[in-house]
Amino acid sequence: MSTIVATNAERSVPGQIDIWYFVLVEVVIFSSYFITYMLYRIWDPALYLESQAHLSQNFGALNTVILLVSSWLIARGVQAAREQRYESAQNLVGMTILCGVLFIISKLFEWSSKIQQGFEFSTNQFFSFYYFLTGIHVLHVLIGFVFLSVVIYQLRSPQRRSIKVIESGAIYWHMVDFLWVIIFALLYVMR
Amino acid sequence: MGMTDKRLAAVCLLLTGVTLLSWWLGNSHGHHAFTLNAGITLGVILIAALKVRVIAWEFMELKQAPLKMQRVADAALAFIITVLLTLYFVGLSA
Numbered sequence: 001m002s003t004i005v006a007t008n009a010e011r012s013v014p015g016q017i018d019i020w021y022f023v024l025v026e027v028v029i030f031s032s033y034f035i036t037y038m039l040y041r042i043w044d045p046a047l048y049l050e051s052q053a054h055l056s057q058n059f060g061a062l063n064t065v066i067l068l069v070s071s072w073l074i075a076r077g078v079q080a081a082r083e084q085r086y087e088s089a090q091n092l093v094g095m096t097i098l099c100g101v102l103f104i105i106s107k108l109f110e111w112s113s114k115i116q117q118g119f120e121f122s123t124n125q126f127f128s129f130y131y132f133l134t135g136i137h138v139l140h141v142l143i144g145f146v147f148l149s150v151v152i153y154q155l156r157s158p159q160r161r162s163i164k165v166i167e168s169g170a171i172y173w174h175m176v177d178f179l180w181v182i183i184f185a186l187l188y189v190m191r
Numbered sequence: 192m193g194m195t196d197k198r199l200a201a202v203c204l205l206l207t208g209v210t211l212l213s214w215w216l217g218n219s220h221g222h223h224a225f226t227l228n229a230g231i232t233l234g235v236i237l238i239a240a241l242k243v244r245v246i247a248w249e250f251m252e253l254k255q256a257p258l259k260m261q262r263v264a265d266a267a268l269a270f271i272i273t274v275l276l277t278l279y280f281v282g283l284s285a
Contacts, residue, residue, distance in 0.1 A: 010255065011255055011256060011257045011258070012255065012256070012257075013256055013257065013260065014251065014252040014253070014255070014256060020260070024263075024267075027267055027271075031267075031270075031271045031274075034271065034275060035271075035274055035275065035278070038274075038275050038278040038279060038282075039278060041279075041282070042278055042279065042281065042282025042283075042285070043282075045227055045282065049225040049226060049227065050225065052225055053225040057214060057217050057218055058214075060214070061210060061211065061213075061214035064210045065207055065210055068203060068206045068207055068210065069203065069207075071203075071246060071250050072199055072200070072202070072203035072250070074250075075199050075249075075250045076196060076199055079195050079196065079199070167252075170250075170251075171251050174246055174247075174250045174251045175251075177246055177250075178242070178243045178246045178247065181239050181242045181243055181246070182239050182243065184210075184213075184239070185213065185235045185236055185238070185239035186275075188217065189213055189214070189216065189217035189231070189235045190231070190232040190235050190236060190279075191217075191225065191226065191227060191228035191231045191232050
């Protein structure tokens with residue numbers, strides 16, 4: 001992959017600066033959740049390891065791939081909008097939303113399967129973290145639908161089109177993706 | 192497919208590849224291998240950090256953002272990963 005290094009004159013803030021402050025606040029909040037999780041985990045690693053064994057690694061990996069593909073689609077959508085290929089951009093944002101819906105369906109399926117197996121929020125500390133972290137993340141996916149709907153609304157009419165607003169919607173969606181990447185590592189895969 | 196589209200596709204493939212590597216690390220010792228394993232944890236958390244960095248740089252386009260923004264992003268990522276790994280290893284030795 002070739003490296004593109006922007007010169008100082010070419011550098012610019014992608015999207016609106018406000019979305020970056022929002023991302024920063026979200027990162028601080030989620031980081032505090034991740035650190036709290038790790039603090040509790042080191043007190044009773046055996047309980048966490050035993051509980052982790054009941055999660056489906058395959059579901060976790062599938063969720064991650066769905067969100068990565070969705071990030072790729074929205075990044076292509078932004079690119080298409082820049083090149084004034086607005087119809088293609090709308091289709092790509094639509095496919096991104098579809099990936100988000102798939103993610104939520106797979107999460108609902110996973111949660112119901114865990115509950116049927118008897119693993120609920122109150123089962124133990126690990127499962128409290130599991131439902132809390134995955135639940136708050138799903139809430140962010142739902143908020144992402146609002147952001148992406150605004151992007152589609154912008155793309156539909158020449159009078160409304162603002163590339164900065166479209167980029168901002170994409171930045172929010174990428175944040176939802178990278179937060180999941182860390183949740184996947186901490187809840188499903190670390191030992 | 193333009194240069195940018197090709198680059199985005201390559202990034203997506205890279206991220207999917209390292210996700211599968213992470214998934215394999217978690218599965219490589221069979222279902223009964225849910226025991227403390229510092230090597231797997233270190234590998235998985237560093238892979239997650241790499242993925243977050245690539246998403247931020249390539250998809251969120253921080254690669255062309257002002258240097259100050261890049262430094263804040265790198266410092267935040269380095270901080271959280273260092274705290275998580277330090278806590279884990281302190282816990283292991285306690």
